[in-house]
Amino acid sequence: LDINERDGGKGKLESRKFQKENRTHLPRLSSRGSLSKELYKILFFFRWLVLAIAMVRFYMEKGTHRGLYKSVQKTLKFFQTFALLEVRIVPTSVLVTGVQVSSRIFMVWLITHSIKPIQNEESVVLFLVAWTVTEITRYSFYTFSLLDHLPYFIKWARYNFFIILYPVGVAGELLTIYAALPYVKKTGMFSIRLPNKYNVSFDYYYFLLITMASYIPLFPQLYFHMLRQRRKVLHGEVIVEKDD
Amino acid sequence: SKHPDPFHTLREVEILDAKIREKLCFLDKVEPHATIAEIKNLFTKTHPQWYPARQSLRLDPKGKSLKDEDVLQKLPVGTTATLYFRDLGAQISWVTVFLTEYAGPLFIYLLFYFRVPFIYGHKYDFTSSRHTVVHLACICHSFHYVKRLLETLFVHRFSHGTMPLRNIFKNCTYYWGFAAWMAYYINHPLYTPPTYGAQQVKLALAIFVICQLGNFSIHMALRDLRPAGSKTRKIPYPTKNPFTWLFLLVSCPNYTYEVGSWIGFAIMTQCLPVALFSLVGFTQMTIWAKGKHRSYLKEFRDYPPLRMPIIPFLL
Numbered sequence: 343l344d345i346n347e348r349d350g351g352k353g354k355l356e357s358r359k360f361q362k363e364n365r366t367h368l369p370r371l372s373s374r375g376s377l378s379k380e381l382y383k384i385l386f387f388f389r390w391l392v393l394a395i396a397m398v399r400f401y402m403e404k405g406t407h408r409g410l411y412k413s414v415q416k417t418l419k420f421f422q423t424f425a426l427l428e429v430r431i432v433p434t435s436v437l438v439t440g441v442q443v444s445s446r447i448f449m450v451w452l453i454t455h456s457i458k459p460i461q462n463e464e465s466v467v468l469f470l471v472a473w474t475v476t477e478i479t480r481y482s483f484y485t486f487s488l489l490d491h492l493p494y495f496i497k498w499a500r501y502n503f504f505i506i507l508y509p510v511g512v513a514g515e516l517l518t519i520y521a522a523l524p525y526v527k528k529t530g531m532f533s534i535r536l537p538n539k540y541n542v543s544f545d546y547y548y549f550l551l552i553t554m555a556s557y558i559p560l561f562p563q564l565y566f567h568m569l570r571q572r573r574k575v576l577h578g579e580v581i582v583e584k585d586d
Numbered sequence: 587s588k589h590p591d592p593f594h595t596l597r598e599v600e601i602l603d604a605k606i607r608e609k610l611c612f613l614d615k616v617e618p619h620a621t622i623a624e625i626k627n628l629f630t631k632t633h634p635q636w637y638p639a640r641q642s643l644r645l646d647p648k649g650k651s652l653k654d655e656d657v658l659q660k661l662p663v664g665t666t667a668t669l670y671f672r673d674l675g676a677q678i679s680w681v682t683v684f685l686t687e688y689a690g691p692l693f694i695y696l697l698f699y700f701r702v703p704f705i706y707g708h709k710y711d712f713t714s715s716r717h718t719v720v721h722l723a724c725i726c727h728s729f730h731y732v733k734r735l736l737e738t739l740f741v742h743r744f745s746h747g748t749m750p751l752r753n754i755f756k757n758c759t760y761y762w763g764f765a766a767w768m769a770y771y772i773n774h775p776l777y778t779p780p781t782y783g784a785q786q787v788k789l790a791l792a793i794f795v796i797c798q799l800g801n802f803s804i805h806m807a808l809r810d811l812r813p814a815g816s817k818t819r820k821i822p823y824p825t826k827n828p829f830t831w832l833f834l835l836v837s838c839p840n841y842t843y844e845v846g847s848w849i850g851f852a853i854m855t856q857c858l859p860v861a862l863f864s865l866v867g868f869t870q871m872t873i874w875a876k877g878k879h880r881s882y883l884k885e886f887r888d889y890p891p892l893r894m895p896i897i898p899f900l901l
């Protein structure tokens with residue numbers, strides 16, 4: 343979910359659109375830096391599409407979600423890690439994008455990749471589907487905006503799908519972490535015990551518990567932020583933001 | 587006055603809310619030589635919930651805050667001045683914040699040092715570590731925070747009186763949290779002393795002591811730069827005290843020495859959480875040092891070019 347566009351419209355994207363209204367329908371190539379950023383967005387639209395197609399094909403062939411993760415994992419990991427670039431490219435607060443990207447990377451590498459027994463859980467499919475649909479919507483929004491040809495449906499989708507997708511994704515992530523807990527406790531993975539030379543300890547099990555707990559304050563904030571953006575963009579409401 | 591000053595006409599000041607442009611207050615018969623501080627006091631009379639420290643008055647709704655010392659007649663306003671008001675939120679004095687954030691670690695560390703019940707297993711309650719370095723570490727850590735408390739009370743001259751209230755929660759979480767985390771491991775019954783034994787401890791202790799002395803010297807030098815009650819800013823220069831000679835190479839040697847102290851403490855205790863605390867502190871102090879360095883460069887044309895913000899020649 344891109345919870346980043348500060349003004350959801352009053353910002354860069356919208357003002358760019360206004361400028362382009364009297365020009366031909368060509369992608370904006372104002373500078374080399376811009377070009378690679380735009381290329382990146384188009385590329386990512388297609389990569390999420392590829393992923394979605396792969397997932398659907400798998401399900402149609404195998405008739406089950408078991409092994410789904412295994413087959414898409416390479417693609418997922420590759421592209422999710424590349425999303426690190428997003429922190430610099432998406433027009434937004436570094437902190438917010440950073441949090442989002444890190445939480446995705448955390449799920450992919452530290453949970454599903456590392457804890458094999460949970461890869462066949464239904465909850466994994468839940469968040470994979472949520473992420474995929476969200477990202478396809480988001481990147482097609484960027485791509486179509488670039489081409490100056492943004493169908494209202496895409497804009498509508500971007501600012502409405504999240505209402506369902508966001509909680510679904512969060513549910514999938516939380517259920518997956520919860521399913522992983524017994525395995526983590528049993529194996530003591532990623533943990534360091536005392537005594538050791540560097541006088542430090544780390545318990546991955548408790549770390550996961552704290553991570554799950556952190557969704558409680560974080561999720562509502564992000565969700566309401568998206569709802570505010572939605573009201574601004576779709577209904578043109580003027581919202582006086584609380585000052586920091 | 588006996589000889590009426592043609593410019594000594596009384597002024598009017600209207601104060602509008604910066605966001606919604608609503609007229610909040612109208613002051614008439616204001617002396618032209620009144621300061622912003624005095625106007626803030628007058629404004630508080632009509633709106634007592636907005637004490638002067640939380641008022642930001644500016645000439646432009648999106649502009650910079652006016653300073654308390656600014657004089658009304660020196661501002662680019664007519665006989666009726668329009669000022670825009672922004673609420674800075676609840677404020678707390680810097681001294682209060684510093685005392686709270688430093689008293690916490692001092693006290694918390696000692697809880698772990700004395701192995702107060704419910705931290706480690708019950709068989710360890712109120713026991714004492716058998717490692718000398720653990721006792722040394724307690725002395726160093728406590729000394730460090732006592733020094734900070736005393737400096738807050740007697741040495742530092744703060745240019746701002748207050749900061750936003752939420753800062754105290756943020757700052758205390760940081761200081762108290764890290765203090766507890768470090769203290770837990772250093773005073774743990776399963777603590778492992780440094781790999782290179784007494785040699786390592788002695789060297790690290792020397793680094794710590796030297797850097798503490800250095801940091802204190804810089805604080806004193808900075809204090810002497812600014813007379814009591816004034817807000818003047820001057821370029822700091824090395825004094826007779828050799829610890830201040832670091833001013834030749836860096837703008838903020840107090841931060842340099844502070845990082846040095848924590849590196850010393852980390853080597854002495856060979857404790858990863860201490861190293862992490864040093865790293866985080868270093869990052870924050872580098873940001874502050876760079877900001878300070880930049881404002882020195884902006885303010886003084888003749889600022890010594892050899893100086894770097896925090897690390898000689900490097901950063």
